[in-house]
Amino acid sequence: MRPQNHPFQLPNPSQTPIAKQPKSPVMAHEMQPKLNVQIADQLSKIILKTPKGTRDYGPEQMALRLAVLDKIVAVFKKHGAETLDTPVFERKEVLTGKYGEDSKLIYDLKDQGGEILALRYDLTVPFARYLAMGKISSIKRYHVAKVYRRDNPSATRARYREFYQCDFDIAGQYDPMIPDAECIRVISEALRSLDVGPYTIKLNHRSLLDGIFAACGVPSDKFRAVCSAVDKLDKNSWSEVRREMIEEKGLNEANADKIGTYVSLFGGTELISKLRQDDELMKHESAVKGLESVELLFKYCHILRVTDEIIFDLSLARGLDYYTGVIFEATLTGDDVGVGSVAGGGRYDNLVGMFDSKNKSIPCVGLSLGVERIFNVLETKLSERGVKTRTTEVEVFVATAQKNLHEERMKLLSVLWDADVKAEQFYKRNVKLLAQLQYCEESGIPLVVIIGEGELARGEVTLRDVASRAEVSIPRASLIQEIRKRLAS
Amino acid sequence: MRPQNHPFQLPNPSQTPIAKQPKSPVMAHEMQPKLNVQIADQLSKIILKTPKGTRDYGPEQMALRLAVLDKIVAVFKKHGAETLDTPVFERKEVLTGKYGEDSKLIYDLKDQGGEILALRYDLTVPFARYLAMGKISSIKRYHVAKVYRRDNPSATRARYREFYQCDFDIAGQYDPMIPDAECIRVISEALRSLDVGPYTIKLNHRSLLDGIFAACGVPSDKFRAVCSAVDKLDKNSWSEVRREMIEEKGLNEANADKIGTYVSLFGGTELISKLRQDDELMKHESAVKGLESVELLFKYCHILRVTDEIIFDLSLARGLDYYTGVIFEATLTGDDVGVGSVAGGGRYDNLVGMFDSKNKSIPCVGLSLGVERIFNVLETKLSERGVKTRTTEVEVFVATAQKNLHEERMKLLSVLWDADVKAEQFYKRNVKLLAQLQYCEESGIPLVVIIGEGELARGEVTLRDVASRAEVSIPRASLIQEIRKRLAS
Numbered sequence: 022m023r024p025q026n027h028p029f030q031l032p033n034p035s036q037t038p039i040a041k042q043p044k045s046p047v048m049a050h051e052m053q054p055k056l057n058v059q060i061a062d063q064l065s066k067i068i069l070k071t072p073k074g075t076r077d078y079g080p081e082q083m084a085l086r087l088a089v090l091d092k093i094v095a096v097f098k099k100h101g102a103e104t105l106d107t108p109v110f111e112r113k114e115v116l117t118g119k120y121g122e123d124s125k126l127i128y129d130l131k132d133q134g135g136e137i138l139a140l141r142y143d144l145t146v147p148f149a150r151y152l153a154m155g156k157i158s159s160i161k162r163y164h165v166a167k168v169y170r171r172d173n174p175s176a177t178r179a180r181y182r183e184f185y186q187c188d189f190d191i192a193g194q195y196d197p198m199i200p201d202a203e204c205i206r207v208i209s210e211a212l213r214s215l216d217v218g219p220y221t222i223k224l225n226h227r228s229l230l231d232g233i234f235a236a237c238g239v240p241s242d243k244f245r246a247v248c249s250a251v252d253k254l255d256k257n258s259w260s261e262v263r264r265e266m267i268e269e270k271g272l273n274e275a276n277a278d279k280i281g282t283y284v285s286l287f288g289g290t291e292l293i294s295k296l297r298q299d300d301e302l303m304k305h306e307s308a309v310k311g312l313e314s315v316e317l318l319f320k321y322c323h324i325l326r327v328t329d330e331i332i333f334d335l336s337l338a339r340g341l342d343y344y345t346g347v348i349f350e351a352t353l354t355g356d357d358v359g360v361g362s363v364a365g366g367g368r369y370d371n372l373v374g375m376f377d378s379k380n381k382s383i384p385c386v387g388l389s390l391g392v393e394r395i396f397n398v399l400e401t402k403l404s405e406r407g408v409k410t411r412t413t414e415v416e417v418f419v420a421t422a423q424k425n426l427h428e429e430r431m432k433l434l435s436v437l438w439d440a441d442v443k444a445e446q447f448y449k450r451n452v453k454l455l456a457q458l459q460y461c462e463e464s465g466i467p468l469v470v471i472i473g474e475g476e477l478a479r480g481e482v483t484l485r486d487v488a489s490r491a492e493v494s495i496p497r498a499s500l501i502q503e504i505r506k507r508l509a510s
Numbered sequence: 511m512r513p514q515n516h517p518f519q520l521p522n523p524s525q526t527p528i529a530k531q532p533k534s535p536v537m538a539h540e541m542q543p544k545l546n547v548q549i550a551d552q553l554s555k556i557i558l559k560t561p562k563g564t565r566d567y568g569p570e571q572m573a574l575r576l577a578v579l580d581k582i583v584a585v586f587k588k589h590g591a592e593t594l595d596t597p598v599f600e601r602k603e604v605l606t607g608k609y610g611e612d613s614k615l616i617y618d619l620k621d622q623g624g625e626i627l628a629l630r631y632d633l634t635v636p637f638a639r640y641l642a643m644g645k646i647s648s649i650k651r652y653h654v655a656k657v658y659r660r661d662n663p664s665a666t667r668a669r670y671r672e673f674y675q676c677d678f679d680i681a682g683q684y685d686p687m688i689p690d691a692e693c694i695r696v697i698s699e700a701l702r703s704l705d706v707g708p709y710t711i712k713l714n715h716r717s718l719l720d721g722i723f724a725a726c727g728v729p730s731d732k733f734r735a736v737c738s739a740v741d742k743l744d745k746n747s748w749s750e751v752r753r754e755m756i757e758e759k760g761l762n763e764a765n766a767d768k769i770g771t772y773v774s775l776f777g778g779t780e781l782i783s784k785l786r787q788d789d790e791l792m793k794h795e796s797a798v799k800g801l802e803s804v805e806l807l808f809k810y811c812h813i814l815r816v817t818d819e820i821i822f823d824l825s826l827a828r829g830l831d832y833y834t835g836v837i838f839e840a841t842l843t844g845d846d847v848g849v850g851s852v853a854g855g856g857r858y859d860n861l862v863g864m865f866d867s868k869n870k871s872i873p874c875v876g877l878s879l880g881v882e883r884i885f886n887v888l889e890t891k892l893s894e895r896g897v898k899t900r901t902t903e904v905e906v907f908v909a910t911a912q913k914n915l916h917e918e919r920m921k922l923l924s925v926l927w928d929a930d931v932k933a934e935q936f937y938k939r940n941v942k943l944l945a946q947l948q949y950c951e952e953s954g955i956p957l958v959v960i961i962g963e964g965e966l967a968r969g970e971v972t973l974r975d976v977a978s979r980a981e982v983s984i985p986r987a988s989l990i991q992e993i994r995k996r997l998a999s
Contacts, residue, residue, distance in 0.1 A: 067603050069643045069865055071596070072627050077640050080592035080651070087593070099927060101934035103569035103901040104576070107560070108672050109598060109629075109656065114556050129620035130629075133660065138561050140598075140619075151566050154558045161934075162569065167598065171622065183597050195937035199916065203937075210927065324920045326928070376558055412592040427688065431813045438588060438699065439815070445590030445650075448684035448692075 074174030074182025080412035085403070086185075086396055089215060090165055093187045093390055096211045097163035100203065102189055104163050107147040110138040119146045119372070121342040122249055126170045140169035144188040145343070145369065145387065152192055152383050153376030159193030159383070181393060187211075190387025192373070198314060201347045201368060202321035204388045208351050208364045209327045211390055217398050218355035220363070222327075223287075223334035226315050227344050227367070229296075232308020233335070236301050237279040239272065246270045251284055251338035255352075255361060259285075287334040290319050318347055343369040347386065353398065364390045411465045416508055417444040418466045420457040422473035425450065429472050433482070437470075440501045461487045468507060470500065563663030563671025569901035574892070575674075575885055578704060579654055582676045582879055585700045586652035589692065591678055593652050596636040599627040608635045608861070610831040611738055615659040629658035633677040634832070634858065634876065641681055641872050642865030648682030648872070670882060676700075679876025681862070687803060690836045690857060691810035693877045697840050697853045698816045700879055706887050707844035709852070711816075712776075712823035715804050716833050716856070718785075721797020722824070725790050726768040728761060735759045740773055740827040744839075744850065748774070776823040779808050807836055832858040836875065842887065853879045900954045905997055906933040907955045909946040911962035914939065918961050922971070926959075929990045950976045957996060959989065 071077060078086060097104075116127055116139050128140040141147050144164045152160070165187045174181055189207050191200035205222060212220045230251070234244050250265045259281055266272045266280070286292060293316050302308045315333060322331055339348045346368030353363055366388030374382030403410065417437055419430045427450040437444040447457060454471070461469050471483040471492075482500055485492045486507070495503050560566060567575060586593075605616055605628050617629040630636050633653045641649070654676045663670055678696050680689035694711060701709045719740070723733050739754045748770055755761045755769070775781060782805050791797045804822060811820055828837045835857030842852055855877030863871030892899065906926055908919045916939040926933040936946060943960070950958050960972040960981075971989055974981045975996070984992050 067865060068601070069639065069867075070601070071643075072599055072601055072625055075597035075599075077597070077643075078595040079644075080594055080649075083593045083595060086595075098903045099930065099932045101902050101904040101932065104572045105569055106567040106572060106575075108564035108566070109658075110561055110564075110672075112557070112559070112561055129622060131618035131620045133618060136561055150558065154560075154566075155568075160569075169598075183599075191937065193937065196916070196939045199920075199937040199939070202920075206924075206927070321917075321920065324917055324924070326924045376556060378558075413590050414587045415590040427685070428810075428813055431688075431691075431810065435695075435813070435815045438695070441588065443588045443590065448680065448682065448688040450685045450688070 072182070074172065076181070081410050082396075082400070084410045084412050085399060086392075089392060089395060089399065090185070090187065092214045093211050093392070094163065094165060096207060096214055097187075097189050099210070100161070100189070100207055102161045102163040104165075105151065106164065106166065107141070107144075107151055109167075109169075110140050111147055111150065113137045113139045115150050115376075116142055116146060119341075119343055119375070121245060121340065123170075123340060126172055128169045128171055141166075142170060143168050143341075144186050144389070145190070145341075146372070148188070148190060148192075148387075149369075149372040149385070150376050152373045152385075157192070157383070161189075161191045163187070163189045184391075184393045187390040187392055188387060190385055192383050192385040194384055198317040198321050198347070201318055201386045202325055202327075204366060204386055205318070205322050205331065205349060206325045206327050208349070208366075208388050208390070209330055212351060212363065215395055215399070217353055217363070217395055220330060220351050220353050222331045222349055222351045222364075223337045224315065224318060224331055224347065224349050225334055225337040226311035226347050228307040228346065229311025229315065229335075230338060232302060232305035232311055233280065233283045235305045236299075236308065237283070238276045239280070243270060243272070245342060247272065247280070248338045249340060251280070251336065252340045254284065254336045254338070255350075284336040287332055287336065289333060290316070292333050292335075293319070314347060339365060339367055343372045345370045349388070353394075361394065362391060363394050364388055409465075413443075413445075413464065413466075415443050415445050415464070415466045417442055417468045417470055417504060418457065418461045419444060419446045420454060420461075420469050420471045421452075422454045422471055426472060426474075426477075427451070429477060433470060433472060436501070437504075442501070442504055458485070458487075468504060470504075561671070563661065565670070570899050571885075571889070573899045573901050574888060575881075578881060578884060578888065579674070579676065581703045582700050582881070583652065583654060585696060585703055586676075586678050588699070589650070589678070589696055591650045591652040593654075594637075594640065595653065595655065596630070596633075596640055598656075598658075599629050600636055600639065602626045602628045604639050604865075605631055605635055608830075608832055608864070610734060610829065612659075612829060615661055617658045617660055630655075631659060632657050632830075633675050633878070634679070634830075635861070637677070637679060637681075637876075638858075638861040638874070639865050641862045641874075646681070646872070650678075650680045650682075652676070652678045673880075673882045676879040676881055677876055679874055681872050681874040683873055687806040687810050687836070690807055690875045691814055691816075693855060693875055694807070694811050694820065694838060695814045695816050697838070697855075697877050697879070698819055701840060701852065704884055704888070706842055706852070706884055709819060709840050709842050711820045711838055711840045711853075712826045713804060713807060713820055713836065713838050714823055714826040715800035715836050717796040717835065718800025718804065718824075719827060721791060721794040721800055722769065722772045724794045725788075725797065726772070727765040728769070732759060732761070734831060736761065736769070737827045738829055740769070740825065741829040743773065743825045743827070744841075773825040776821055776825065778820075778822060779805070781822050781824075782808070803836060828854060828856055832861045834859045838877070842883075850883065851880060852883050853877060898954075902932075902934075902953065902955075904932050904934050904953070904955045906931055906957045906959055906993060907946065907950045908933060908935045909943060909950075909958050909960045910941075911943045911960055915961060915963075915966075916940070918966060922959060922961060925990070926993075931990070931993055947974075947976075957993060959993075 110130060113129065120142055127142050130138040144166060148164065165185065167183050168186050169183055172180060172182060208222055230248060231244050234247055239247050247266060247270055250262050250270055253262055263277050263281060266277045267274060293312060296302060296312055337348060337350055339350065344367040348367035349365065350362045351364035352361065368386040370384040371382050373385065374380045419433050421430055430446045434444055434446060458469065467487055469485040469487060471485060476482050480497055481494045482497055483492050484495055484503060599619060602618065609631055616631050619627040633655060637653065654674065656672050657675050658672055661669060661671060697711055719737060720733050723736055728736050736755060736759055739751050739759055742751055752766050752770060755766045756763060782801055785791060785801055826837060826839055833856040837856035838854065839851045840853035841850065857875040859873040860871050862874065863869045908922050910919055919935045923933055923935060947958065956976055958974040958976060960974060965971050969986055970983045971986055972981050973984055973992060
C-alpha cells in the first residue's frame with residue numbers, strides 16, 4: 022500500500038513559487054511562440070511565419086483577450102445591445118468610396134470567377150449595408166470581430182493588419198444627442214471596467230469643423246481633405262500638418278495658420294462660450310449648429326455622470342469620410358502609456374443612405390474600442406506584476422501512483438466528466454507521480470485525485486489539495502460530493 | 511398625480527401571448543432580414559447582397575449561435591483545453607498540398623504587392639503551422655472560428671462558403687488511442703449537451719483502408735485517390751463511386767467490386783473479429799495495424815462510457831489528405847434530419863512535419879464540429895415549438911409617464927448602470943407610456959421603472975412587473991435593492 026505522504030521530495034511551495042511555465046515532460050509547451058520565426062524548410066522551402074502584420078494568439082494571450090472582450094461585451098449588454106455578425110468579406114463595391122484616403126488599405130480577394138470581394142475594413146460599413154439590405158429602421162447592436170487593413174504594421178504601437186474591433190452602434194431616428202451621450206458613457210464604462218488607468222475622451226463635431234474651415238477660407242470641396250490632414254495631429258506636429266495643407270491640399274499660408282489657431286483650442290464648456298463670441302465663426306450656420314450640439318452633448322454627459330474625463334478638443338477630426346456629426350476619441354493618459362487612441366466613433370447619418378435605392382438614410386451613432394492597444398497595456402501591466410494567467414479551467418487532475426493503471430484513470434475521468442467536473446490526465450499509460458503532481462502545481466490545477474492499487478482495493482481514492490499538499494483518503498462514492506464542496510469554497 | 515393603475519387599455523397578457531417580434535414604433539426592426547435581397551441602387555447601382563454562399567447573422571440567429579458555441583466550448587474546457595487563434599489568412603504555401611482534390615476551393619487574396627495569401631480552409635493546417643513555428647511539442651487546444659471554402663453553396667444542406675468550425679485537438683507523443691478515445695468522448699458529450707437528438711459516431715482507420723485497398727489490388731500511389739472516391743459514399747451511391755474509381759481513378763472492375771464488398775461492412779467489435787479471419791486482408795501489415803488500433807479504440811471508448819453511439823464503418827474515408835490513423839464522423843440519426851455529418855476528425859501524425867525544417871513531426875488527433883448544420887437543426891426545432899429567443903439581456907426599462915422628463919430618465923439610468931443593472935430607455939424625449947410598456951412586453955424585459963411628476967415630487971418611482979402588470983411605489987433610495995431582490999427570484 023502506498024503511504025499517504027509521498028516519499029518523493031517536492032520543493033516546499035513557500036520557498037519556490039509556482040513556475041512561470043509548466044515544465045512537465047509530457048504536457049509542457051512553449052506558451053508564447055516567437056513572432057515571425059523564420060525557418061527555411063530544407064525540403065519545401067516554406068518560410069514559416071504568419072502573414073506580415075498578423076500574429077497568432079497563444080493560450081496566455083487568448084486568456085487575457087477573452088477576459089477583456091467579455092468585460093466589454095458585458096458593458097454593451099448592460100446598455101441593451103443585441104449582437105449580429107456579417108461575413109468577413111463584402112462585395113468590393115460595398116466598401117468603395119467609404120474610407121477616403123484610407124481606401125488603398127483594403128485587402129482585395131483574387132478574382133477566381135464570380136463576384137469581386139474584399140475583406141472588411143471596419144465593422145461600420147458592413148453594419149450600414151446590413152441595415153439598408155434588411156430595411157431595418159432602428160437597432161442597437163454590438164459586434165466584436167476582426168477587421169483588415171494593409172497598413173504599415175508596428176508592433177510597438179499595437180498597429181496590426183488583422184485586429185479586433187468592438188463596436189456598439191445605435192441606429193434610428195431619435196432626439197438630438199440622447200444616443201450620442203450614451204455612446205460616450207459606454208466608452209467610459211468600458212475603459213473603467215478594464216482597469217487601464219486614467220483616460221480622456223475628446224469630443225468634437227464635424228459641422229463645427231466645417232464652420233471653422235469655412236471661416237478660415239477653405240473652399241467647401243476641400244473640407245474632407247483638410248479634415249484628413251487635421252486628423253494627423255495626434256501623430257504629427259502642427260508644422261507637418263501645416264505643410265501637408267499647403268503643399269498637398271493647396272491652402273494658402275494665411276488660411277492654414279488661421280486653422281492652426283482654432284485646432285490648438287481645447288477645454289470644457291467655457292470653450293463653447295468663447296467660440297460663441299467669435300463673430301467671424303458664428304456667421305457660419307454649420308458652426309452654430311455644431312456648437313449647439315456640443316453644448317447639448319456636454320449637458321447630457323454630465324447627467325449621465327461622465328464629467329471629468331471629457332474634453333472639447335478642436336483638433337479632433339477623425340479620418341473616416343462617413344462621419345457627419347459628433348465625433349469622439351478616447352486616449353489613455355497614464356504616465357507609462359503612449360499607445361494613442363483606444364476608442365473612437367461618432368455620428369454617421371448618411372452612410373446607410375449610400376446603400377438605399379431611394380437614398381433613404383437611417384441616422385446612426387456608434388463607437389469602436391481598439392482593443393489591441395488595450396491588450397498591450399494590460400499585458401505589460403500583468404507581466405510587470407508577475408501575474409500568471411491560467412490558460413485552462415481544469416479543476417481536478419487524475420493521477421496514478423503505479424504502473425498500468427491508465428484504464429482506472431480513464432474510468433474515474435468518465436465519472437468526473439459525467440458529473441461536469443473539469444478534469445484531465447496525462448495521455449501516457451505510465452507516468453511518474455512526481456511529474457503529475459509537478460504539472461498540477463505549475464499549471465494551477467487545485468485538486469488531484471490519486472489512485473493506486475491500495476486505493477483500488479479499498480474502494481477509495483486519495484484527494485490532494487495542490488496548494489497545501491494535504492491529502493485525505495475518501496470513499497469513491499463520496500468523491501464527487503467532496504470535490505464540489507472543495508471547489509465551492 | 512398619475513394614478514397607480516394606468517388608464518390605457520393594454521391587452522390582457524393571458525389572452526394575447528407576447529408577440530413574436532417587437533413592433534414598437536421606436537425600437538422595432540426586422541429580426542431576420544431576407545437572405546440576398548437584391549436591390550438595384552438607382553444611383554450607384556450597388557447590388558445589395560452578401561457575397562455568394564455567405565449571410566449575415568441577425569440578433570436572433572446570433573443569440574442561438576452564441577448559446578450553442580458556449581455549450582461546445584464548455585465541453586472543450588471540461589477536457590482541459592486551452593484556446594488559441596491564428597490569422598484568417600495564411601501565406602498560400604502553408605495551405606498548398608494539404609487538402610487533395612479540395613485545394614481548388616481555397617479563397618486566394620489578390621496580389622497587392624508583398625506576400626501571396628489565402629483564406630484559411632480549415633483550422634487544422636494553421637494549427638499544425640503554429641506548432642511547427644513555435645516548436646511546440648504538446649498542447650491540447652480548442653479553436654472556434656470561421657473557415658472559407660469556395661464550395662457550391664446549398665442553404666438546405668447548410669453548406670456555406672463562410673462557416674464556423676469548432677475544433678479540439680490533442681498534439682503530443684502519447685500512448686496509442688488514449689487521446690483518440692477522448693476525442694470520441696468529446697464529440698459525444700458535445701452532441702448530447704446540444705440536445706440535437708440521436709446520433710451515431712462512425713469509426714474507421716486509414717491504415718485499415720490502405721490494407722483493404724492493397725488487398726483489392728490497388729497500387730499504393732492510387733490509395734489517396736481511391737480513398738477520396740470512397741469518401742463520397744455519404745452523398746453518392748455505390749454505383750456512382752464505382753464508376754469514378756473505374757473511369758477517373760483507373761481501377762479495373764474486379765478490383766472496384768472487391769472494394770465494394772469491404773466498404774459495405776459496418777458493425778461493432780464483432781466486425782473486428784470477422785476481419786481478423788480474412789486471410790487475404792491480414793497479409794497486409796497496415797490492415798493488421800489498423801485493426802489493432804480500432805480494437806483498442808473500441809475498448810477505451812467503452813471505458814469512457816461511449817458505447818451505443820459508436821459504429822465501426824468501413825465506408826468512412828474522410829476527404830482530407832492529411833489523416834494517417836483513426837478517422838471518425840458523427841451524423842444525426844433522428845427521423846427529421848437529413849443534414850449529413852455534424853462532426854468529424856481523425857489522427858494526422860505527419861502534418862506538423864510538413865512544416866518542420868528537419869521534418870520533425872508531432873503526432874496529433876482532433877475533431878471538428880460542423881456547427882452550421884447543428885444551428886439549422888436547432889433553429890427548426892425552436893421555430894416548430896414556437897420558442898422566442900430573447901436577443902438582449904435588459905433587466906429594467908426606464909419609462910416616463912409625462913412629457914419632458916427625458917433628463918430624469920437619464921439620471922435614473924445612470925444610477926441603474928452604476929449599480930450594474932442592465933437598463934435602457936427610448937432615445938426620444940417624449941414617447942407615449944403605452945408604447946414603452948408594449949415594447950417591454952414584446953421584448954421580454956422583466957421590470958419597468960416609471961417616473962412621472964408625482965413620483966418625482968414624492969422621491970419615489972413606480973416599479974412595474976411586466977408579466978403580471980402589478981405596480982408598486984417605492985422610495986428611490988431602495989430601488990436598486992428592490993430590483994436586485996426581484997431579479998434574483
